[in-house]
Amino acid sequence: MGATSKPKTLEEYKKWLRNKHRIDVTRSKNYYESVALRIKQQFESSDYWRSLKEHLKEYDAEYKMNTGYPLLMPPTERELYIKPYESLLVKTYRKNCLENKNWPDPPDGGWILPNKPLTWYPKINDIVRTLFVVKYLDGVEFLVNKLIELAEEMEIKAEKHFVAKEEGYYAAHLYLIREFEVPKENWDTEIITLKVEIQVTTQLQEVIRQLLHKYYESKRKETIKEKSKQWQWDYKSDEFIANYLGHILHYLEGMIVEIREKQREVGL
Amino acid sequence: MKLKKEFMEYLADIGISQEIYIKRIEEIYEFYTNTCPEDIEEIFVTDYFTKDGTREYESLWFFSKSYAMEAKNFLTIDEDDFDLAPIRNRVMYWEVKKKNYDFKEANDNSRLHVYFSLVGEISGELKASSKNCDYLRDIFLKFIKTNVVKEKP
Numbered sequence: 263m264g265a266t267s268k269p270k271t272l273e274e275y276k277k278w279l280r281n282k283h284r285i286d287v288t289r290s291k292n293y294y295e296s297v298a299l300r301i302k303q304q305f306e307s308s309d310y311w312r313s314l315k316e317h318l319k320e321y322d323a324e325y326k327m328n329t330g331y332p333l334l335m336p337p338t339e340r341e342l343y344i345k346p347y348e349s350l351l352v353k354t355y356r357k358n359c360l361e362n363k364n365w366p367d368p369p370d371g372g373w374i375l376p377n378k379p380l381t382w383y384p385k386i387n388d389i390v391r392t393l394f395v396v397k398y399l400d401g402v403e404f405l406v407n408k409l410i411e412l413a414e415e416m417e418i419k420a421e422k423h424f425v426a427k428e429e430g431y432y433a434a435h436l437y438l439i440r441e442f443e444v445p446k447e448n449w450d451t452e453i454i455t456l457k458v459e460i461q462v463t464t465q466l467q468e469v470i471r472q473l474l475h476k477y478y479e480s481k482r483k484e485t486i487k488e489k490s491k492q493w494q495w496d497y498k499s500d501e502f503i504a505n506y507l508g509h510i511l512h513y514l515e516g517m518i519v520e521i522r523e524k525q526r527e528v529g530l
Numbered sequence: 531m532k533l534k535k536e537f538m539e540y541l542a543d544i545g546i547s548q549e550i551y552i553k554r555i556e557e558i559y560e561f562y563t564n565t566c567p568e569d570i571e572e573i574f575v576t577d578y579f580t581k582d583g584t585r586e587y588e589s590l591w592f593f594s595k596s597y598a599m600e601a602k603n604f605l606t607i608d609e610d611d612f613d614l615a616p617i618r619n620r621v622m623y624w625e626v627k628k629k630n631y632d633f634k635e636a637n638d639n640s641r642l643h644v645y646f647s648l649v650g651e652i653s654g655e656l657k658a659s660s661k662n663c664d665y666l667r668d669i670f671l672k673f674i675k676t677n678v679v680k681e682k683p
Binding site for chain 1: 541578579580581584588603606620627629641642643645647651652653655657658
């Protein structure tokens with residue numbers, strides 16, 4: 263593989279990291295997992311997470327009073343997840359190579375390299391994340407606003423994004439921004455500022471997400487290929503089916519809430 | 531499975547005496563006793579200090595004459611992540627980084643980090659703080675330095 267050839271696969275990318283940047287992927291994986299675990303532990307024991315778990319029943323009760331229906335899909339107890347190292351590597355592969363318009367030069371903002379965690383980890387939004395699944399579409403905004411309120415009460419910086427992708431992915435992403443003390447590679451610790459991601463999505467979107475998870479993962483690893491047709495016109499492609507299914511479900515969920523509210527208006 | 535007396539003394543020396551931690555270490559020791567083809571000779575726990583002086587423990591290592599064993603993040607209860615690698619005459623590269631440590635006698639501010647890679651693209655990292663540096667030094671001299679691949683004449 264030449265020095266300026268763009269890696270075509272994840273395996274080529276790992277070799278590129280080793281050859282060009284002298285990065286041992288195994289070594290950086292071990293360190294990442296150690297850091298990610300500490301972040302998860304700290305967030306799990308944080309006042310915000312504990313408070314959130316205590317408040318969920320109240321949020322559910324308030325939503326039920328307003329709509330007549332429960333807010334959350336069971337189980338309501340949620341876990342925190344660590345982003346697998348492989349996913350992280352794929353993300354850097356996309357930014358450094360696949361989507362890098364400056365190739366073979368660094369992308370805007372510089373290379374994102376596993377051996378520079380101080381610069382790298384804060385750019386990854388979801389090293390630690392969790393997911394709440396609500397029954398109805400309006401529950402997404404309701405819950406997000408409650409989570410933001412709770413963050414504000416505790417003076418934690420938070421950002422919300424209502425994500426609607428061309429590929430039919432719909433969810434709210436809430437980011438809590440705070441400091442974490444993580445082990446340095448050699449010894450002692452350092453303080454870094456990171457975002458913890460809380461996703462809120464609907465039951466139907468979650469069903470489709472689980473069904474298509476493997477498809478999305480493999481898509482993220484692919485080289486961007488020249489296509490003879492845009493997927494929106496390629497009705498035989500997997501993308502056409504998967505992506506429009508996501509859009510259709512989102513539309514259906516909107517209609518369900520609409521019907522539900524009309525029923526309530528007429529006292530049904 | 532009960533730990534050897536010298537293992538218990540080591541653990542006490544690096545601040546591990548809580549029953550729940552000892553029990554966990556004993557479980558892992560039993561696992562490796564049953565899976566390693568040789569007698570386990572040494573134990574080592576990687577550690578570091580947080581800014582408020584709390585000592586955190588990461589990986590639990592065992593060493594036999596020919597094998598190195600690592601239980602990563604051994605005090606978490608989420609999952610077990612155990613591995614074993616042959617090390618006899620297989621160390622291709624080692625790297626030592628140290629601070630406030632003369633490789634003779636550690637003090638509270640001593641820090642030591644050892645990285646090594648083996649034939650077959652396997653590597654390991656061990657870190658130590660304070661008195662634990664002396665133990666890591668011994669592990670390094672006994673199992674890493676002596677197992678560097680010998681060049682054929």
